[in-house]
Amino acid sequence: MSQALDLLRDLIRCKSVTPANDGALEILQDFLTPLGFECHMLTFEGDGSYPVQNLFATRGTGGRHLLFAGHTDVVPVGDEAAWTHDPFSADEVDGVMWGRGAVDMKSGVAAFCAALPELVESGEADKGTISLLITGDEESDAVNGTVKALQWAKEQGYQFDFGLVGEPSSAEEFGDVVKIGRRGSLSFTITVTGTQGHVAYPHKANNPLPVLSKIAAQLSDATLDEGNENFQATNLELTTIDVGNKAGNVIPARGSMHGNVRFNDIWDAFKLEYWLGQQILAVPANGCDVELKIHHPVSRSFVSNDSADVDLLIETVQKHANITPIRSTGGGTSDARFIADYCPVAEFGLVGKGMHQVDEQVPMAMVERLQSVYTDYLRAFLNQKS
Numbered sequence: 001m002s003q004a005l006d007l008l009r010d011l012i013r014c015k016s017v018t019p020a021n022d023g024a025l026e027i028l029q030d031f032l033t034p035l036g037f038e039c040h041m042l043t044f045e046g047d048g049s050y051p052v053q054n055l056f057a058t059r060g061t062g063g064r065h066l067l068f069a070g071h072t073d074v075v076p077v078g079d080e081a082a083w084t085h086d087p088f089s090a091d092e093v094d095g096v097m098w099g100r101g102a103v104d105m106k107s108g109v110a111a112f113c114a115a116l117p118e119l120v121e122s123g124e125a126d127k128g129t130i131s132l133l134i135t136g137d138e139e140s141d142a143v144n145g146t147v148k149a150l151q152w153a154k155e156q157g158y159q160f161d162f163g164l165v166g167e168p169s170s171a172e173e174f175g176d177v178v179k180i181g182r183r184g185s186l187s188f189t190i191t192v193t194g195t196q197g198h199v200a201y202p203h204k205a206n207n208p209l210p211v212l213s214k215i216a217a218q219l220s221d222a223t224l225d226e227g228n229e230n231f232q233a234t235n236l237e238l239t240t241i242d243v244g245n246k247a248g249n250v251i252p253a254r255g256s257m258h259g260n261v262r263f264n265d266i267w268d269a270f271k272l273e274y275w276l277g278q279q280i281l282a283v284p285a286n287g288c289d290v291e292l293k294i295h296h297p298v299s300r301s302f303v304s305n306d307s308a309d310v311d312l313l314i315e316t317v318q319k320h321a322n323i324t325p326i327r328s329t330g331g332g333t334s335d336a337r338f339i340a341d342y343c344p345v346a347e348f349g350l351v352g353k354g355m356h357q358v359d360e361q362v363p364m365a366m367v368e369r370l371q372s373v374y375t376d377y378l379r380a381f382l383n384q385k386s
């Protein structure tokens with residue numbers, strides 16, 4: 001069995017549901033240290049979130065610097081009785097390995113790590129600098145993980161030429177998509193406060209719900225943009241409308257709605273906050289108080305469309321997958337949004353079907369194909385001149 005599959009099996013058996021580590025990062029440290037990597041175990045805490053363990057491993061001091069980023073934390077298993085195999089067993093049946101994190105994204109981490117020994121033994125790894133940033137907090141708050149590890153790395157003087165994130169980027173078949181960017185994400189709450197009262201005496205109250213519902217309609221009917229050459233159109237979705245009123249004969253004092261905007265590079269947080277404010281002002285408040293709250297941090301949009309390192313990644317994937325990958329900016333957010341503040345970044349990994357689902361599983365041959373892509377990409381990247 002390949003090193004990638006050996007490593008993947010060990011990682012799946014770690015019950016590393018966010019923010020638990022359960023030995024996953026130590027497994028990687030034990031693998032990387034004999035290869036000459038200097039490993040730093042970094043624990044961050046505070047800012048309203050739980051403590052998180054992270055691993056920053058680096059080898060080399062010159063040449064081009066590649067940062068590989070991934071995570072060993074996984075989402076909860078849900079109803080464990082619904083699984084065909086124990087979610088942390090790493091059972092292997094008919095060429096498939098089962099377990100939580102098999103797709104998202106312990107396979108990506110294992111495949112990249114397994115790509116390293118060949119380059120170290122041949123001396124090719126000495127042509128540049130290779131770093132890995134593996135967090136235990138990608139699937140939840142993402143407060144004490146990658147963003148703080150990157151700040152730490154900057155303080156230590158590390159500079160990166162390119163970032164590669166091993167998230168499962170492929171859509172239908174291996175190699176059909178390379179993520180070259182992501183839309184931004186802004187969450188907000190709008191609260192409308194009126195005056196509570198008895199439904200039989202509406203003149204003594206001021207019902208906030210008509211105002212709230214009109215604001216909801218105003219936002220739902222609005223078009224922010226039509227998209228552009230790099231991104232699909234920005235979309236706003238309302239996710240909850242809450243009153244907290246259990247009495248059928250009481251006009252509530254207030255109501256609130258929550259929403260999220262997934263936005264392209266036409267927008268930023270300041271423009272969106274102004275736009276939301278204008279939409280609210282378009283609705284008469286009828287004597288109610290209306291408050292808009294933007295939830296921070298806001299994830300910005302980014303795109304690495306003009307990077308030669310992205311072109312190289314496309315060529316490498318095409319060679320191994322025999323198809324030309326689509327350059328995509330679709331989907332949700334990932335830790336690539338943090339790396340984009342430091343260097344161009346792209347994402348390439350397995351087919352994402354089955355991630356977060358019951359009976360998460362991965363074809364073992366696909367993990368080995370991913371290892372081959374990473375090996376060849378590293379080789380080509382390190383041979384390029386700065």
